[in-house]
Each structure stands twice: as structure tokens, then as C-alpha cells.
Amino acid sequence: MKKIIWLFVVVLLSGCAVGNKYDYRSSSIDLPVKSTEHNDLVFSAEDARPYVLQGKKNPNFVGLQRGGFGNPFDVTTASGKPLAEDMSVAITNALKDSGYQVLNVEGTTDFDFLVNSATKNGATRIVTLKVREWKSDIFMSITLHCDLELKVFNTNGEMLANSNMTFVEEIGGAQIGGAKNSEEVAREFAKRIGYLFNKNDIRSVL
Numbered sequence: 001m002k003k004i005i006w007l008f009v010v011v012l013l014s015g016c017a018v019g020n021k022y023d024y025r026s027s028s029i030d031l032p033v034k035s036t037e038h039n040d041l042v043f044s045a046e047d048a049r050p051y052v053l054q055g056k057k058n059p060n061f062v063g064l065q066r067g068g069f070g071n072p073f074d075v076t077t078a079s080g081k082p083l084a085e086d087m088s089v090a091i092t093n094a095l096k097d098s099g100y101q102v103l104n105v106e107g108t109t110d111f112d113f114l115v116n117s118a119t120k121n122g123a124t125r126i127v128t129l130k131v132r133e134w135k136s137d138i139f140m141s142i143t144l145h146c147d148l149e150l151k152v153f154n155t156n157g158e159m160l161a162n163s164n165m166t167f168v169e170e171i172g173g174a175q176i177g178g179a180k181n182s183e184e185v186a187r188e189f190a191k192r193i194g195y196l197f198n199k200n201d202i203r204s205v206l
Contacts, residue, residue, distance in 0.1 A: 027186045038206055045088035062134070
């Protein structure tokens with residue numbers, strides 16, 4: 001009987017591991033900054049994950065969901081868009097909710113282009129997020145791998161402040177079904193982005 005139950009669990013976990021998609025784009029982020037003097041921003045998120053840059057994973061890769069024997073299956077974004085783009089949309093919406101006028105510049109890592117965009121649009125600050133690592137690895141628990149860097153520049157291209165976050169951390173137990181795991185990792189993403197913006201240096205220049 002125990003063997004039958006174990007096989008049932010293995011089959012169930014394997015079935016739940018295939019084809020999962022996580023929604024980062026709709027993440028509700030409560031930022032600890034409010035628009036005062038610097039109302040107009042240019043924002044850009046860059047995917048610098050090595051395995052994406054090397055072509056080993058697609059830009060919409062967000063992590064792994066493991067089957068009953070621990071075998072990994074790729075998880076992708078619910079939108080089908082690159083992860084950095086979904087993150088950028090969520091953060092842009094959060095900045096707008098905080099009162100900023102935001103130009104979201106996607107699909108470029110050319111800093112001169114960001115500076116020119118800020119100048120043309122009358123923005124006083126450029127905010128960038130570099131995603132060196134972001135993925136979840138889910139089996140019996142949820143492990144989050146994170147390496148993020150937030151920077152704020154003026155329109156002369158001078159860096160005014162930066163905030164870093166790097167960790168590998170177990171954030172909770174895995175759920176049966178991709179939707180619950182999606183909610184959990186999206187909630188964690190929103191919390192961690194809030195932490196990045198909550199550094200005194202970041203708040204003072206925004």
C-alpha cells in the first residue's frame with residue numbers, strides 16, 4: 001500500500017511539474033518612495049543572467065519545477081515575454097502608483113540611449129535594474145536564487161545611488177499546482193523589489 005501511495009505521489013508531482021507559467025507582470029509592488037522633486041523617470045531592466053546571455057535558456061525562463069523524482073522542468077513567464085520585460089512592467093506600474101511619470105525603455109542595454117531618452121523626455125532620473133540572477137527551484141520547498149542591482153543616475157550619466165541584493169534562500173513549502181507557486185514567487189519578487197528601493201541612498205535621490 002505504501003508503495004502504491006508513493007507511486008501516486010510521484011505521478012501527481014510529475015504531472016504538476018510540466019508546463020508551469022508564472023505571472024510576474026501583474027505583481028503588486030508597494031514601493032517606499034514617493035514622487036516629490038524628481039517626478040519624471042526613465043526606467044529600464046536588463047537581463048544579465050549568464051545562461052540567458054549564453055543562449056542556454058530563453059529570456060522567458062523563470063525557474064525550475066521538479067517532478068516526482070526531482071527531474072527538472074523549465075518554468076516560463078505567463079505572458080510569454082522575457083522575464084526582464086515583465087519585471088520592468090511591474091516596477092514601472094509601481095513607480096506610477098507612487099506618483100512618478102515613467103518612460104519604460106525595453107530591449108536595450110545601451111546606457112547612452114537611456115541618457116538621451118531622459119534628456120528628450122525631460123526626465124531628471126534614470127533608474128536601472130540589472131538581473132544577474134532570478135529563478136525559483138521548486139520541489140518539496142521553494143528555493144529562490146537572486147542577484148539584483150538597482151541604480152539611480154542623473155541625466156549626466158552620473159550614478160547617484162545603488163542597491164544590491166544577492167541570496168539563495170528557501171522561502172516556503174511548494175504547492176501542488178503552478179498557480180499557487182506563481183503567487184508565492186510573485187509575492188516574493190514584489191517584496192524584494194521593495195527592499196531594493198528602501199535603501200536610504202535610493203530614497204534620498206528619488
